[in-house]
Amino acid sequence: MDFSYFFSTGVFVQLALLCYVLGLLTRNELMLRLLVLIGTVFYIIYYYFVSDTPLWDAIWASLVIGAANLFVIGIILMERTTYGMSPQMVALYQHFPTLNPGQFRKIMKRASWTTADQPIQISRKGGTLDHLFLIASGNAILRRNGLESVIPEGNFVGEISFLIEGPASADVIVPQGTTFVQWNRQKLKAQMRSAPQLSNALSALFNKDIARKLAVSTPDITPQSAPFSNQTPDQ
Structure with a gap:
């Protein structure tokens, strides 16, 4: 033809x-x-x-x-899209519903992963938190006023301290085998200042996380590792 x-x-x-x-x-x-x-x-x-x-x-x-x-x-x-992300990254991304995949990739460039080979204390009551943490897999233990509660995976540790730049309000210990992600607080704040849309997305995420924790928190947590309805108060 x-x-x-x-x-x-x-x-x-x-x-x-x-x-x-x-x-x-x-x-x-x-x-x-x-x-x-x-x-x-x-x-x-x-x-x-x-x-x-x-x-x-x-x-x-x-x-x-x-x-x-x-x-x-x-x-x-x-x-x-999450194309090209590892299964581990895709699983972690599920805990960032207010961020698009591109924003998630940007903050993960500044993150570090740690799997505890022994118990690690990542927060000390009254102390300064230099990092923001997220429990990626496993559980962490929150201790405050002689009581203990479990912080399940997918929860942040220190987001209130991050937002208001205040001290930690509880001790948090990561048991052996638990994996957590951490961001340097000052570097993450600088990244947020340079990207207003990212800052809004992260602030919305932290506020949502805090509101969810407050909604399920109760004053009668029983001593010694009482589960906290899949959420815990922030540090």
Whole structure:
């Protein structure tokens, strides 16, 4: 079948223009860039077949534009999906419902993972907390006023102290085998100051966590490792 008629009539130029116009009419950034990328492909096809000798300068310019667009599409997909995350990271991300995957990746670049090979005290009542903690797997033990309660996985330790820059209100011990994630408080605050959307997402997360803990807290915690309804007061 002879396709020369379609090339000579500029059908591919019209298709490319249609894609560009549709892209500019949408508010969805990902859809916009996908349509522009498709339009760029149509332009490249046209430039290749429009004359006896392909228009290599135009093809090269279009390839550069397409490559740049494809690069940004990759960034958008990384910000919106958990693609490429390890199973451990995906599991941890479930505890960050107010953050998108891109924001989660950014804060995890500043995080460190620790699996306790012996009991570790990460918070001391009245002391300064230099780090924010999250129990990733296992449990931690909260001790205050002679009482103990369990901090299950998925809970932060020290978010109130982080928000108000105050001292810790309880002792927290991580037993052997428990894995926790920690962030340097000052570095995380600096990251939040430089990214208002990230700051809002994290603040919403901490407020939600604190509200959930207050909703289930009770004044009659029994001594010696009484479970705390899957949540505990903050330090």
